[in-house]
Amino acid sequence: MDMMFLAQVGSTSTEILISKIVDGLALGAVYALLALGFVIIYKATQVLSFAHGALSAVGAYLVSYFAVVWNIGGRVAGGAPQTIQFFISAIVGIAAAAVVGIVIERLFIRPMIGQPIFSIAMITIGLDIMLRTIGNDFIGQGANRSLGQTSLATGDTIGAPWGLTNFDLGGITIPHSYLATIVVAVFAMVGLALFFRSRTGIAMRATAFDQEAAMAQGISAGRIFALAWGIGAALAAIGGAFAAIPPRNFGVNNFTAFIALRAFPAIILGGLDSIIGAVVGGFAIGLAEVLTGHYLASFTDTIGIGFNTIVPYLLMLLVLVVKPYGLFGTPEIRRV
Numbered sequence: 001m002d003m004m005f006l007a008q009v010g011s012t013s014t015e016i017l018i019s020k021i022v023d024g025l026a027l028g029a030v031y032a033l034l035a036l037g038f039v040i041i042y043k044a045t046q047v048l049s050f051a052h053g054a055l056s057a058v059g060a061y062l063v064s065y066f067a068v069v070w071n072i073g074g075r076v077a078g079g080a081p082q083t084i085q086f087f088i089s090a091i092v093g094i095a096a097a098a099v100v101g102i103v104i105e106r107l108f109i110r111p112m113i114g115q116p117i118f119s120i121a122m123i124t125i126g127l128d129i130m131l132r133t134i135g136n137d138f139i140g141q142g143a144n145r146s147l148g149q150t151s152l153a154t155g156d157t158i159g160a161p162w163g164l165t166n167f168d169l170g171g172i173t174i175p176h177s178y179l180a181t182i183v184v185a186v187f188a189m190v191g192l193a194l195f196f197r198s199r200t201g202i203a204m205r206a207t208a209f210d211q212e213a214a215m216a217q218g219i220s221a222g223r224i225f226a227l228a229w230g231i232g233a234a235l236a237a238i239g240g241a242f243a244a245i246p247p248r249n250f251g252v253n254n255f256t257a258f259i260a261l262r263a264f265p266a267i268i269l270g271g272l273d274s275i276i277g278a279v280v281g282g283f284a285i286g287l288a289e290v291l292t293g294h295y296l297a298s299f300t301d302t303i304g305i306g307f308n309t310i311v312p313y314l315l316m317l318l319v320l321v322v323k324p325y326g327l328f329g330t331p332e333i334r335r336v
Contacts, residue, residue, distance in 0.1 A: 015172045020294050021287065026178035027248070028286020029185035030239050034263035035270065035278035036192065037235035043208045043273045044228035046117070047109060050124040052236055053260030054131035058100060059237020060244050060252045061135055063093030083161040094237045101233025102226045109229070110222055132257050181242045188235065189279055196275075204228065208273075236260070262289075262309070265316035271329025280327060285312040 038052045049055075066072045066089045073085030073092075080088075108127060112120045167174045195201045207214040207224045215221050243259050244252045266285040270277025293308030300307070325331045 012171075015170075016294075018172050019174065020290055022174050022178055022182075024287035024290035025283060026175075026181045026286070027290055028266075028283035029181045030243050030248070030259075030282075031263040031266045031286050032279045032282025033185055033188060033235050033239035033242070034260050035266045035282045036188070036275065037232035037239070038260075038263070038267050039270075039273065039275060039278040040192075040235070041228050041232040043275070044204050045105075045109070045225050047124065048117070048121050048272075049232070050121060051104070051127040051131060052232070053257035054128040054135065055097065055101060055104075055233045056236035056240035056243075056260045057135050057252070057256035058131055059094065059097035059233060060240030060256055061138060062096045062100075063090050063237060063241040064244065064252045066090075066093040066096070081161075086161045090241065093241070094234050097237035098230040098234040101229040101231075101236075104233075105226050105229035110225060113221075113225075128257070135257070175247050177242075177245045177247065181245075181248075184238065184242070188238065192231075192275065200227070239263075262312065265312035269316045269319050269326055271326030273330050274326065274328035277326055277328035285315065288312060288315050 034052065034056055037055070038049060041047060041049045041052070067086055071085070071089065073080070073088030073090075076088055077084055104127060108123055109120065112123060165176045167176065167179070196205060203214065203219045204224050204227065206217070207219055207221055211221050214224075240252075240256060240259065242248070244256070263282065263285070266281035267278060268281075269284065270279070270281030288311050289308050292311045296303060296307055319327060323329075
């Protein structure tokens with residue numbers, strides 16, 4: 001009898017661990033998408049974009065607007081399944097976010113080429129404030145838009161097609177949206193890997209390595225910069241959109257931009273200029289946050305509520321003590 005009870009407890013513990021690992025990987029996928037966008041912008045332009053959180057919020061708002069309010073997918077393919085309609089709407093929203101990124105680069109960043117990095121960083125902070133203010137005006141103060149509302153155009157629910165549905169694998173409950181987040185993140189990573197093998201991707205890598213040498217070979221640095229900001233904004237929109245989908249359901253609201261701040265430890269941990277580091281850092285931070293949140297929940301009287309939200313920063317600090325440029329970052333040697 002005692003052995004049977006211990007077996008049941010062990011089985012339950014294993015099931016909980018597996019479900020939390022999937023949860024952590026799904027959250028890590030969101031962080032990895034946000035980190036990838038940030039790293040691509042930095043790698044190509046050497047600009048620390050503090051507007052990345054605002055870009056993710058604007059992107060999530062555009063996806064929700066085209067999917068929920070306008071229902072672009074329903075108008076284009078009205079007879080198609082809801083999943084197809086949602087993806088059409090999401091692609092339009094992500095493309096719109098990419099256009100926003102390109103416009104920002106052309107109007108505000110490109111004129112500052114050659115200026116001190118501090119000045120450009122301050123401009124991105126100003127852009128962050130501006131984009132969040134504009135986004136708040138559209139969303140509404142105190143409002144919260146989720147990718148699961150009803151379309152004002154057709155009256156149909158055209159939000160995230162997975163809703164709160166789950167896979168039940170031998171007692172392990174895995175939300176469909178978590179798997180969708182992981183799959184989309186993996187596809188984005190594979191797509192980026194293939195892109196960097198293309199002619200344009202090689203040009204971006206060359207520009208990141210040495211802008212002057214790349215321009216001497218006929219590469220348009222301005223076009224590369226615009227492309228980097230467009231890709232970065234698109235990835236930010238994907239990450240922000242998945243953060244708004246139930247059961248994660250951070251929503252699209254006035255604080256969506258601050259979700260990206262939780263991805264900064266992933267960026268620093270992996271290395272500011274490392275694509276692989278952004279992926280590894282994102283998944284590591286997501287797993288650390290979810291697992292500590294679950295297994296340290298019984299110690300809240302001692303360590304306080306919300307301790308799991310500072311664990312990513314603690315992990316980042318521990319890594320930086322050993323590797324100041326992150327796990328995969330490129331060390332810089334300066335002679336004084």
